[in-house]
Amino acid sequence: MTAIIEGMLNGNVRSLAKAITIVENDRPGKKELLKAIFPRTGNAYLIGITGPPGAGKSTLTDKLIALLRQQGKTVGIIAVDPSSPFSGGAILGDRIRMQQHALDDGVFIRSMATRSHLGGLAKTTVDVIHLLDAAGKDVIIVETVGVGQDEVDIVKIAHTTVVVMVPGLGDAVQIAKAGVLEIADVFAVNKADREGAAKLVNELRAMLDMSTGDWKPDIFSTVARDDVGIADLLAGIYQHREYVHGKGLDQVKFKSNVRQELCTYLMDGIIELANSYPDFEQLVDNIYQKEITPLEGAEKLFKKMGVKNNWLTTGGDDAEKN
Numbered sequence: 001m002t003a004i005i006e007g008m009l010n011g012n013v014r015s016l017a018k019a020i021t022i023v024e025n026d027r028p029g030k031k032e033l034l035k036a037i038f039p040r041t042g043n044a045y046l047i048g049i050t051g052p053p054g055a056g057k058s059t060l061t062d063k064l065i066a067l068l069r070q071q072g073k074t075v076g077i078i079a080v081d082p083s084s085p086f087s088g089g090a091i092l093g094d095r096i097r098m099q100q101h102a103l104d105d106g107v108f109i110r111s112m113a114t115r116s117h118l119g120g121l122a123k124t125t126v127d128v129i130h131l132l133d134a135a136g137k138d139v140i141i142v143e144t145v146g147v148g149q150d151e152v153d154i155v156k157i158a159h160t161t162v163v164v165m166v167p168g169l170g171d172a173v174q175i176a177k178a179g180v181l182e183i184a185d186v187f188a189v190n191k192a193d194r195e196g197a198a199k200l201v202n203e204l205r206a207m208l209d210m211s212t213g214d215w216k217p218d219i220f221s222t223v224a225r226d227d228v229g230i231a232d233l234l235a236g237i238y239q240h241r242e243y244v245h246g247k248g249l250d251q252v253k254f255k256s257n258v259r260q261e262l263c264t265y266l267m268d269g270i271i272e273l274a275n276s277y278p279d280f281e282q283l284v285d286n287i288y289q290k291e292i293t294p295l296e297g298a299e300k301l302f303k304k305m306g307v308k309n310n311w312l313t314t315g316g317d318d319a320e321k322n
């Protein structure tokens with residue numbers, strides 16, 4: 001384990017790959033590993049790239065990697081998109097395209113296609129981000145299909161979230177409904193070679209003009225496939241990075257991220273403990289039969305755990321206010 005830790009902290013690619021496998025598969029030594037590298041985290045710039053399947057996220061990421069490398073930056077990529085060519089099911093062309101980066105020690109690509117451990121994906125992704133961060137990657141890009149619960153978590157973590165839209169998937173009203181406006185720091189309207197791209201940009205712009213946030217997301221037209229508009233997009237990402245740095249939001253975010261991680265572990269622990277009580281299923285049944293409410297069920301379990309929970313005894317009203 002010591003060799004793996006030392007190796008990955010010194011930029012050894014194979015050690016990093018081994019470390020990630022340990023974390024992903026919950027192997028023995030994971031706790032020691034994460035403890036050893038944790039002091040070295042918090043330096044990488046995290047970019048989230050999200051959008052519907054087929055929007056061109058992986059193609060865009062691929063082009064962004066090339067540009068970042070030209071600028072001398074090392075890059076880590078986590079693809080949580082099951083449809084991503086980065087995550088295995090690649091057609092030949094994508095594999096060939098990827099190999100150019102596969103030979104580059106300054107690029108580390110990891111795919112996380114497994115959705116087997118339900119709800120655990122976000123947690124594992126965060127741990128892998130920590131590893132890439134500690135290994136010294138300047139920029140970490142996380143590609144996810146939005147907007148599911150897991151993906152939203154990733155979006156919260158990223159310093160800059162790029163939402164990739166494409167023409168032909170519906171108008172701006174539907175986009176707003178999908179909750180995309182709230183999460184985007186930068187928009188890429190990809191497949192700008194297609195009909196309707198200009199219209200989509202205009203609709204997006206009109207919607208954003210009505211938004212009142214401190215940061216107004218910019219919209220960039222790209223043709224990722226042909227490497228068009230990528231430099232402008234990256235400049236837009238950098239602009240948001242300036243804003244984030246200027247306001248100290250990266251530190252704010254890092255703190256809220258570790259708070260979230262702590263809470264996730266707490267929640268997992270509590271749920272596991274609750275599940276270990278023999279009458280847990282009986283309680284579920286009681287709730288199902290409408291004999292007690294879910295709130296009362298939780299209350300009973302907390303009592304067993306010896307946990308004092310004021311918000312429960314006040315009927316949960318206070319929890320809603322928070």
Ligand SMILES: Nc1nc2c(ncn2[C@@H]2O[C@H](COP(=O)(O)OP(=O)(O)O)[C@@H](O)[C@H]2O)c(=O)[nH]1
Pocket residue numbers: 051052053054055056057058059060081083084085190191192193194222223224225226
């Ligand atoms: N016409 C057009 N096709 C593109 C563009 N960018 C990507 N594609 C194609 O769209 C398909 C899906 O791209 P991919 O990057 O895998 O999308 P993802 O699922 O969002 O990661 C691939 O066949 C790409 O070659 C573009 O700008 N214009």
Ligand SMILES: [Mg+2]
Pocket residue numbers: 057058059081083084085086143
């Ligand atoms: Mg993809």
